[in-house]
Amino acid sequence: MSIKRISGPALSDLLQSLTGLLLVLFVWGHMFFESSILLGKDAMLWVTRMFEGEHIFGQPYPLLVSAVAAAIFALIALHAILALRKFPASAAQYRRFHQHMESMHHADTTLWYVQVVTGFSLFFLASAHVFLVFIQPDNIGPYASSDRIWSGRFWLLYAPLLVCVHLHAGIGIYRLVMKWAPIPAAQTQQVRRRLKIAMWGIIVFFIALGSASLVTYMKIGYDHADRVGERYHGADGRGGV
Ligand code: HEM
Incomplete structure (x- = not known):
């Protein structure tokens, strides 16, 4: 099927999958960069400077971080608008879906519902975080982030x-593969089982990695609580963050 012939709901579905894929790749990459704090404050300082372009331009340009945040926000908005079409739209539809889900006991239907609930929550949670990064791109760093997380209570x-x-x-990627990958009908059950194991493995891995980093930021912020606002200067003593 050529892209030109795809239109209407099929085009919306394709765009929803593509924006979802880009966002997942971004979030997974972001987790590794943001977890650099587990390797120490200097490692996170290096990553922060890299995103501000300092390793290339010789001085930091936090506006680069704002530009990425704006692009991510646009992707989230497009993905959300396309997803809204599939949300139950009234109390009656919700009731019917719940009855359906409870009577079927079908794991993939339940996973779809988890997508609706987490997707709805992300409207608020992700927007708050990305907006903050957008307006304060120069307020990211070993001490700046830790102070925000502990003293600013952003861990909440x-x-x-x-x-x-x-x-x-994790669930999104599982659904993408089931939807678009050319899986022979005879192998669907086996592939589904294996993909689910991979999906849960990935989810547990990233939540464990993120929890370890979050606790590390909280610990640094706790120790630094009486010096909030002071910036971390690396071993070279250059501009701190
Ligand atoms: C340009 C876009 C983004 C940048 C530069 C960015 C940067 C950061 C940084 C530096 C932190 C550490 C805490 C802090 O400084 O406040 C963080 C934490 C976090 N970010 Fe982002 N972020 C971006 C977008 C996103 C998006 C789109 C999501 C997910 C929808 C996300 C999810 C998270 C999560 C879950 C944490 C907490 C991680 C943990 O528990 O260790 N971020 N982000």
Whole structure:
């Protein structure tokens, strides 16, 4: 089928899958960069400077971080608008879906519902985080992030965001593969079983990685609570973050 001939609901579905895939790849990559704090403050400082373009341009340009945040926000908005079409639209539809889900006991139907609930939560949780990154791109770093998370109590945002985003990303990728991969009918059950094991493995891995980083930021923020606002200067003593 050529792209030109795809239109209407099929085009919306394709775009929803593509925007979802890009967002999942971004979030998984982001988790590794953001977890650099597990390797120490200097490792996170290096990553922060890299995203500000300092390793290429010789000085930091936090606006680069704002530009990425704006692009991610646009992707989230497009993905959400396309997904809204599939949300139950009234109390009656919700009731009917619940009856359907409870009577069927079908794992993939339940997973779809988890996508609706986590997707809805992400409207708020992800938007709050990305907006903050957009308006304060120069406020990211070993001390700046840790102070925000502990003294600014942002762990209250990040803990539910972490769980929702990784459930949503893991289940989303599982559904993408089931939907678009050319799986021979005879192997569907076997592939489905294996994909589910991979899906849960990935979800548990990222939630564990994110929890370890979150606790590390909280610990640094706790130890730094009497010096909030002070920036971390690396071993070279250059501009701190
Ligand atoms: C340009 C876009 C983004 C940048 C630069 C960014 C950067 C960061 C940074 C530096 C942290 C550490 C805490 C802090 O400084 O506040 C963080 C935490 C986090 N971010 Fe992002 N982020 C972006 C987008 C996103 C998106 C789109 C999501 C998911 C929808 C996301 C999910 C998270 C989560 C779950 C945490 C907490 C991680 C943990 O528990 O260790 N971020 N982000």
